[in-house]
Amino acid sequence: MPKLSVNVDHVATLRQARRGKQPDPLTAAIIAELAGADGIIVHLREDRRHIQDRDLELLRQVVKTKLNLEMANTEEMLQMALRVKPDLVTFVPERREELTTEGGLDVRANHRPLQKNIRRLKKAGIKVSLFVDPDSSQVKASKQVGAEFVEIHTGQYCDAADDRTRQREFSRIARAIRQARRLGLRVNVGHGLDYQNVVPLTHIPDIEECSIGHSIISRAVLVGLDRAVREMKNLIPG
Numbered sequence: 001m002p003k004l005s006v007n008v009d010h011v012a013t014l015r016q017a018r019r020g021k022q023p024d025p026l027t028a029a030i031i032a033e034l035a036g037a038d039g040i041i042v043h044l045r046e047d048r049r050h051i052q053d054r055d056l057e058l059l060r061q062v063v064k065t066k067l068n069l070e071m072a073n074t075e076e077m078l079q080m081a082l083r084v085k086p087d088l089v090t091f092v093p094e095r096r097e098e099l100t101t102e103g104g105l106d107v108r109a110n111h112r113p114l115q116k117n118i119r120r121l122k123k124a125g126i127k128v129s130l131f132v133d134p135d136s137s138q139v140k141a142s143k144q145v146g147a148e149f150v151e152i153h154t155g156q157y158c159d160a161a162d163d164r165t166r167q168r169e170f171s172r173i174a175r176a177i178r179q180a181r182r183l184g185l186r187v188n189v190g191h192g193l194d195y196q197n198v199v200p201l202t203h204i205p206d207i208e209e210c211s212i213g214h215s216i217i218s219r220a221v222l223v224g225l226d227r228a229v230r231e232m233k234n235l236i237p238g
């Protein structure tokens with residue numbers, strides 16, 4: 001059974017709408033952990049549109065479960081990770097004009113820079129995951145560059161317009177997970193998961209963690225964060 005990691009970026013999105021102090025992603029992380037979250041995730045973007053450096057530094061001190069830092073593979077972010085020392089770094093592709101991460105990394109095309117920085121992080125005791133599409137060549141390349149984890153991108157499965165497409169995308173994810181495990185990689189999944197589409201994934205025993213942000217924070221606005229996390233945790237008891 002996968003565990004649940006809660007992404008609190010959108011608590012910061014709301015705060016940054018007024019460039020003020022509320023709501024604080026730190027408080028959200030504490031509530032999420034008290035409600036049963038197995039980990040906390042933030043994406044420190046180069047444009048700092050939601051999470052700020054201060055959030056990351058304080059989260060490192062406050063998070064009692066596991067802290068997963070999503071970031072682009074740049075020298076600035078690498079220095080940040082080496083200083084803050086999250087439990088896991090997940091490399092993601094990043095484009096300033098995107099609303100959210102749009103696709104998986106092209107690990108094959110970025111073999112050298114990924115390999116170099118994965119080595120630097122590992123040396124500092126930080127585990128590394130690569131966010132990739134459910135594509136066999138990217139999974140294979142992830143193993144070759146030295147990642148310990150892959151996070152399989154579930155966006156196309158979640159966005160599927162009809163049942164047939166959804167089933168096809170689900171099969172792609174299941175295949176990519178089997179391949180990753182055969183290669184000795186550990187597996188997380190994420191992007192676009194909600195209270196309905198997460199359920200079939202909970203039956204795949206090889207998934208360690210589901211990374212979920214938008215659906216939980218959206219529900220929290222209406223029912224409260226404690227309840228929103230508990231309801232998701234009931235679906236993914238870990």
Ligand code: PXP
Nearest residue numbers: 101131190191192211212213214
């Ligand atoms: N995993 C990765 C790599 C992401 O970039 C995101 C979005 O920040 C998520 C998971 C969470 O996606 P969502 O907010 O749609 O649950």
